[in-house]
Amino acid sequence: MNDRHLSDLLAFLRYPSVSTDPARKEDVARCAAWLAGKLESIGLQAATYPTPGHPIVVARNAHRADRRTVLIYGHYDVQPVDEPELLEGETPDPNRHWMTSPFEPALRDGVIYGRGAADNKGQLFSHVCGVSEMLEGSRELPVNLVFLVEGEEEIGSVNFGAFLHAHREELRCDIIAVSDTGMIAPGVPTFTYGLRGIAAAELRVTGAASDLHSGIYGGAVGNPATCVARLVASLHHADGRIAVAGFYDDVTPLAEWERAAWSRLPLTDADLQRVTGAPDLVGEAGYSALERVWARPTAEVNGIGGGFQGVGSKTVIPREAFAKLTFRLVADQHPAGVFAKVKAHFETHCPRGVRLEVKQGHGGEPYLTSPNLPAGLAAQNALRRAFPGREVALIREGGSIPIVATFRQVLGVETLLLGLALPDCRAHAPNENFPVENFEAGIRLNRALLEELAQK
Amino acid sequence: MNDRHLSDLLAFLRYPSVSTDPARKEDVARCAAWLAGKLESIGLQAATYPTPGHPIVVARNAHRADRRTVLIYGHYDVQPVDEPELLEGETPDPNRHWMTSPFEPALRDGVIYGRGAADNKGQLFSHVCGVSEMLEGSRELPVNLVFLVEGEEEIGSVNFGAFLHAHREELRCDIIAVSDTGMIAPGVPTFTYGLRGIAAAELRVTGAASDLHSGIYGGAVGNPATCVARLVASLHHADGRIAVAGFYDDVTPLAEWERAAWSRLPLTDADLQRVTGAPDLVGEAGYSALERVWARPTAEVNGIGGGFQGVGSKTVIPREAFAKLTFRLVADQHPAGVFAKVKAHFETHCPRGVRLEVKQGHGGEPYLTSPNLPAGLAAQNALRRAFPGREVALIREGGSIPIVATFRQVLGVETLLLGLALPDCRAHAPNENFPVENFEAGIRLNRALLEELAQK
Numbered sequence: 001m002n003d004r005h006l007s008d009l010l011a012f013l014r015y016p017s018v019s020t021d022p023a024r025k026e027d028v029a030r031c032a033a034w035l036a037g038k039l040e041s042i043g044l045q046a047a048t049y050p051t052p053g054h055p056i057v058v059a060r061n062a063h064r065a066d067r068r069t070v071l072i073y074g075h076y077d078v079q080p081v082d083e084p085e086l087l088e089g090e091t092p093d094p095n096r097h098w099m100t101s102p103f104e105p106a107l108r109d110g111v112i113y114g115r116g117a118a119d120n121k122g123q124l125f126s127h128v129c130g131v132s133e134m135l136e137g138s139r140e141l142p143v144n145l146v147f148l149v150e151g152e153e154e155i156g157s158v159n160f161g162a163f164l165h166a167h168r169e170e171l172r173c174d175i176i177a178v179s180d181t182g183m184i185a186p187g188v189p190t191f192t193y194g195l196r197g198i199a200a201a202e203l204r205v206t207g208a209a210s211d212l213h214s215g216i217y218g219g220a221v222g223n224p225a226t227c228v229a230r231l232v233a234s235l236h237h238a239d240g241r242i243a244v245a246g247f248y249d250d251v252t253p254l255a256e257w258e259r260a261a262w263s264r265l266p267l268t269d270a271d272l273q274r275v276t277g278a279p280d281l282v283g284e285a286g287y288s289a290l291e292r293v294w295a296r297p298t299a300e301v302n303g304i305g306g307g308f309q310g311v312g313s314k315t316v317i318p319r320e321a322f323a324k325l326t327f328r329l330v331a332d333q334h335p336a337g338v339f340a341k342v343k344a345h346f347e348t349h350c351p352r353g354v355r356l357e358v359k360q361g362h363g364g365e366p367y368l369t370s371p372n373l374p375a376g377l378a379a380q381n382a383l384r385r386a387f388p389g390r391e392v393a394l395i396r397e398g399g400s401i402p403i404v405a406t407f408r409q410v411l412g413v414e415t416l417l418l419g420l421a422l423p424d425c426r427a428h429a430p431n432e433n434f435p436v437e438n439f440e441a442g443i444r445l446n447r448a449l450l451e452e453l454a455q456k
Numbered sequence: 457m458n459d460r461h462l463s464d465l466l467a468f469l470r471y472p473s474v475s476t477d478p479a480r481k482e483d484v485a486r487c488a489a490w491l492a493g494k495l496e497s498i499g500l501q502a503a504t505y506p507t508p509g510h511p512i513v514v515a516r517n518a519h520r521a522d523r524r525t526v527l528i529y530g531h532y533d534v535q536p537v538d539e540p541e542l543l544e545g546e547t548p549d550p551n552r553h554w555m556t557s558p559f560e561p562a563l564r565d566g567v568i569y570g571r572g573a574a575d576n577k578g579q580l581f582s583h584v585c586g587v588s589e590m591l592e593g594s595r596e597l598p599v600n601l602v603f604l605v606e607g608e609e610e611i612g613s614v615n616f617g618a619f620l621h622a623h624r625e626e627l628r629c630d631i632i633a634v635s636d637t638g639m640i641a642p643g644v645p646t647f648t649y650g651l652r653g654i655a656a657a658e659l660r661v662t663g664a665a666s667d668l669h670s671g672i673y674g675g676a677v678g679n680p681a682t683c684v685a686r687l688v689a690s691l692h693h694a695d696g697r698i699a700v701a702g703f704y705d706d707v708t709p710l711a712e713w714e715r716a717a718w719s720r721l722p723l724t725d726a727d728l729q730r731v732t733g734a735p736d737l738v739g740e741a742g743y744s745a746l747e748r749v750w751a752r753p754t755a756e757v758n759g760i761g762g763g764f765q766g767v768g769s770k771t772v773i774p775r776e777a778f779a780k781l782t783f784r785l786v787a788d789q790h791p792a793g794v795f796a797k798v799k800a801h802f803e804t805h806c807p808r809g810v811r812l813e814v815k816q817g818h819g820g821e822p823y824l825t826s827p828n829l830p831a832g833l834a835a836q837n838a839l840r841r842a843f844p845g846r847e848v849a850l851i852r853e854g855g856s857i858p859i860v861a862t863f864r865q866v867l868g869v870e871t872l873l874l875g876l877a878l879p880d881c882r883a884h885a886p887n888e889n890f891p892v893e894n895f896e897a898g899i900r901l902n903r904a905l906l907e908e909l910a911q912k
Contacts (some may be wrong), residue, residue, distance in 0.1 A: 209734075213855065221739075298670075303763035
């Protein structure tokens with residue numbers, strides 16, 4: 001391992017670039033400036049663009065018309081530390097407390113610990129180091145390259161779409177590569193060709209003018225908490241299918257080759273049960289848990305509330321209740337269309353005696369590409385070169401990265417999702433980590449990827 | 457109006473006998489001592505009995521074997537003040553703020569304002585004044601009398617049952633009278649012959665070991681919030697009937713005479729809708745709202761919760777969710793039996809993939825007597841004498857006063873519920889009040905009641 005790469009990554013990790021925290025605004029800006037300086041120092045032309053929020057860093061080599069153009073996307077902002085105060089006499093719990101300071105990255109047993117180690121500084125920086133090595137060796141890259149690195153990914157990329165639109169000519173490219181996903185197991189090269197989208201909604205049901213005594217008025221009026229429960233219960237059939245009319249209309253079915261490939265992966269439903277600690281795996285009939293998470297849409301309650309929340313009992317009929325919902329979508333569902341169907345469903349199913357409001361929340365398009373397009377085959381070759389002797393896992397993921405669909409819409413190109421984080425990387429949690437060997441594999445991957453893509 | 461009666465009541469109201477507040481323990485004790493002294497001063501033998509909580513006051517005349525024995529129950533403790541701080545520049549809102557100090561009773565337009573004015577000091581004290589007048593005039597009551605006044609009614613009468621058991625020989629009586637309920641409208645003498653019971657339960661559903669990312673795991677595992685919603689939704693059929701097997705087995709049907717009598721009352725479903733501000737009145741099919749509240753059991757959610765409660769969205773599958781429920785019961789349902797059926801129902805209906813806990817909460821028996829038993833007819837005569845020219849409203853109430861069932865179990869006698877408070881008495885709320893004319897009517901009622909009961 002090149003010592004400078006590691007010491008540079010540790011320097012990158014020391015910036016507390018927490019995008020959601022207004023008190024960290026200067027730290028976020030300093031992190032962007034450091035990254036631009038680093039990209040400049042390895043031989044690229046780098047610029048930092050202000051946005052209404054945090055800056056966007058763009059770097060490129062000198063482009064030539066006879067080469068293909070590859071855009072590597074990443075983000076330099078990180079999640080908050082999110083650690084409860086350690087009470088007097090309490091032993092730190094690694095599930096809740098950092099064992100070492102989140103912004104003083106530590107190396108233990110070949111693993112880098114620190115906020116952003118995996119998500120996304122470590123993964124992004126392996127590409128930076130790969131490019132650095134190629135430029136040092138040959139003074140030339142095999143492709144036209146653009147690094148596009150934002151500082152607001154953890155807060156919904158709020159200014160990124162507008163930036164893409166405004167700069168779409170300069171950002172024109174043939175393919176996009178992103179390492180911000182996961183590997184299914186240590187050492188298993190993993191190519192993600194599908195992501196779920198999302199449509200958020202909030203139900204609010206109101207009844208009487210104030211909380212009512214459940215003895216004096218119970219039986220006379222509708223109970224908003226009961227009504228919210230009935231609306232939530234109306235979302236699913238007994239077999240786990242979603243009962244919203246037309247919900248599955250635009251769903252691309254799971255392909256037979258996917259089902260066959262996934263059944264051979266070194267990742268099973270038993271692994272999912274162990275990781276979650278759930279009493280059992282349940283969901284839509286006819287699919288394995290992995291298939292349900294990766295290839296089927298869902299309707300989940302993220303929060304439900306109403307009435308008395310304290311210890312014991314208080315005999316009220318609450319005046320209002322709510323449910324916060326997200327629907328995970330698969331190709332070719334669209335958030336706006338799904339929200340409209342969900343809203344109509346709730347309006348049809350709302351019991352009498354209460355008022356219902358259905359508010360639309362954020363949305364993100366699902367993404368599905370073929371891993372066997374020329375660029376996808378090139379990426380598979382690169383993964384085999386970075387992880388010699390291992391079969392490439394072709395997977396989808398259940399989470400949402402809405403900008404991937406935005407890339408397709410605005411720039412008209414596909415995105416290669418080449419994850420380097422392990423399942424226990426603890427992204428968004430205390431003790432986030434990234435093994436040095438994954439960092440090294442990422443550097444190998446970058447070099448192989450640019451070479452493979454140059455030929456497609 | 458006898459000026460001394462009113463000034464005595466105001467003195468009684470000045471004691472801040474808030475039973476739930478440990479800081480008021482001495483005030484509660486002083487209030488009990490004052491009441492015992494007052495009862496002694498009018499010619500009764502009074503005693504104050506300590507309990508593990510607040511004292512119980514008992515007073516009696518000299519009993520004679522040839523007279524019937526009447527026990528008048530009441531409570532001298534009161535609800536907390538429960539007033540939010542008035543912010544700088546905020547105008548006091550009579551729904552939230554006291555217009556005059558709760559323990560400095562004020563007389564405005566013939567109405568007494570103060571904590572406890574209606575619940576229960578004012579109502580109780582009208583009986584004390586009635587007895588006082590009779591003793592002053594004739595030096596003799598027409599009945600053997602027992603006043604039994606507790607100081608823990610507002611905190612669930614926690615020590616009252618044990619006291620009743622321990623003193624059941626001294627408290628032996630033929631009938632009990634209580635003025636701690638309401639009149640359906642000003643000037644309408646009201647006899648309550650039924651109360652609902654209560655059975656409380658809490659559902660807790662747990663799933664995965666921690667909150668899960670709804671993208672990464674959504675579809676694989678059960679969602680506790682969804683499961684709680686489905687369990688709550690399973691409680692009712694579409695027509696509003698409760699779907700728990702055997703729930704209605706022990707329900708005494710609403711009698712035809714009750715339906716007919718209630719339809720003639722100066723209290724309608726429209727009044728209920730106006731008072732509650734509900735968009736519509738809904739509930740079990742086949743009954744008016746008044747019938748549902750007074751004569752039919754219910755299942756209400758008092759609180760529901762789980763997952764993200766803040767503004768916006770957080771894409772988690774919550775690790776647990778709960779619902780707090782109370783079932784209002786009618787004769788001859790029993791809390792323990794209903795809880796057992798409800799628990800079995802939830803265990804049968806709980807979706808796979810989660811763990812369910814059903815906890816039993818507090819319970820209270822319903823009460824139903826006939827208004828046309830000899831003592832009931834006597835009470836109706838007394839009400840007609842206290843409110844000349846008005847028809848007596850024979851009603852049930854939807855709330856629960858569990859000690860009434862305890863009286864029947866321990867002492868083996870019925871209870872006459874002769875309410876003197878108006879619908880807008882604001883019991884348990886700021887600006888609690890009791891009209892002087894109701895106080896006077898209560899004094900007339902006491903005299904008439906003891907005379908009528910003497911002859912039955």
